[in-house]
Amino acid sequence: MRYLEYFEKILHFIKDRILVYHGANNPKGLLEVREALENVHKVEDLLPIMKQFNSKTRDGFTVNTKVPSLKDQGKEYDGFTITITGDKVGNILFSVETQTTEERTQLYHAEIDALYKDLTAKGKVLILSAELGEADAVCNLILSLVYYFYNLMPLSRGSSVIAYSVIMGALMASGKEVAGKIPKGKLVDFEAMTAPGSEAFSKIARSWMNLQSISPSYKSLPSVSETFPTLRTMTEVLNADSSRCLKKTIVAV
Template sequence: MAGLAAIEIAQKVVKVWRSLQTEWKISTKGASKHGKKVRRKEKLNPPSFNRGGAGCSTSSFLESSTNSAVEDKPYGRPSLPWHAIYSLAVKWRQISEPCDPIVWVNKLSEEFNSGFGSHTPLILGQAKVVRYFPNFPRTFNVTKAVIKENKYVHNKKDHLINLYENGKLQEVMNAESCSDLHRVVGEDFWLATRCNSMTVEGKRLEGTRISLEKTDQMGYDFAIKTPCTPSRWDDFELEMTSAWEALCDAYCGENYGTTDFDLLENAREAILRMTYYWYNFMPLSRGTAVIGFAVLLGLFLAANMEFTGNIPEGVQVDWEAILEPDPHSFISSVKSWLYPSLKTNTSWKGYPDVASTLETTGLVVAALST
């Protein structure tokens, strides 16, 4: 699933970048001629994400994803909204895993307005969740660090619990278990991780919520929860749009089309910036992790870089993002294993166009079944 999704994403993105590079050349010539650079107005139009049709074998596979997505706008440069890129991967996941309800949270109407969000437990009662418990030590330390910085947490009713008196902050830092931490706070609580904006200087977005709840005399639920409220959605919408534009700017200038790894440094960082905010955003009901990585692969491929390695054992890329306070920290945490596995590759540009070759859901299912 991820391989075909990545190729299709790369094919779509390259078309956009080719148009942007043409515009860059024109604007550069204009700057030389008139002594200044003129940049035309740009507008990104978000599509409707959960449009029907993908479940019918006679429907167009990408009809609801991009609606061809690449349009020449008379008032500005061609645009492909960031939503459309991720919608490509969403469609592949919806077809490959038909039993998973994978939809954009903002299309859930009542659930969206009430703050519907993901819930990922690390500890349930006295049981350690095998898939996620390896992240417990780091998540627990992040919890203590956030408490030390903020000096408060929120209770179940969202009221503040101040912890700056009577030496409680030191007790928090000395806590070694869920029971220790719950005893210091005195009741069930939650807090939000740091997620610093790169679009609005000094602004801190609401990252992932870490919650600790007592279940019985000896058990605790320790989990991450990511609510998607309208206000939070607007914040991350702005951040994702800015990150996508930054990636286009990084690749579509004078280094466009290069296979020089050093010259692609800005493009790599821009791709990881976009990935960082996607994982902290968590805008899907399910599948955010794999869809985010599939898009990452596609964007690298579009920039002539192919990921040829494997994610190291014990590493979950989405957790690397949500436990870091900003894109720079996230990049530092993954580049040691990611960058050595990136190899320049342009051979994929000779592949048939995925969208026109697999134009119906039936053909997609057949391709995934071979």
């Protein structure tokens, strides 16, 4: 049920990809395909249309999203895969999954590395400058970096929470904090995976983050490296009974 918010968006994407495919392989019949797709409002109607206009379609078909590169303009990476299959009695499987290879993973790593280097350089400039433009540039780089991580998704569903924690920590390091909440029904990873590019994702994420200047009181808080100097102490605090902690106890990153 948590993915229901994105059903219509993904359905429209599939229809767009079908038009792109027929535009390249069957331009004469494109108008007919377009008219047929305009009457599609549910997944069950897509498979018959694909069988009608594409002889290669038998039990199902797949479409892939594309993730544009910032590092190499004009280059695209494979995003996630949408699969629709059906059987003779009318059962339909509609699935979304991320498939990766070593080559794909390395391409994303190269993109993330380039963004991280740029973020490090911009962060140093931000320390010496109070201009709003520099802060915005750093924020966009942070969100762009996480955009590619979300589309790579090398771990599990827990990756989404980890990445959002990284966003909040990186923004704190830049002098900003997230005061807003993720809207009900929204999933940050799916926002990134269905966005047409990193700029679009940054715009969406910033619309609900309600970024504010970080409180000066954070500077008086103890640092993580001094409070938890070893891997053992870090592991111990992760396994601590948080119910005994004061609600206002915070350790600065």
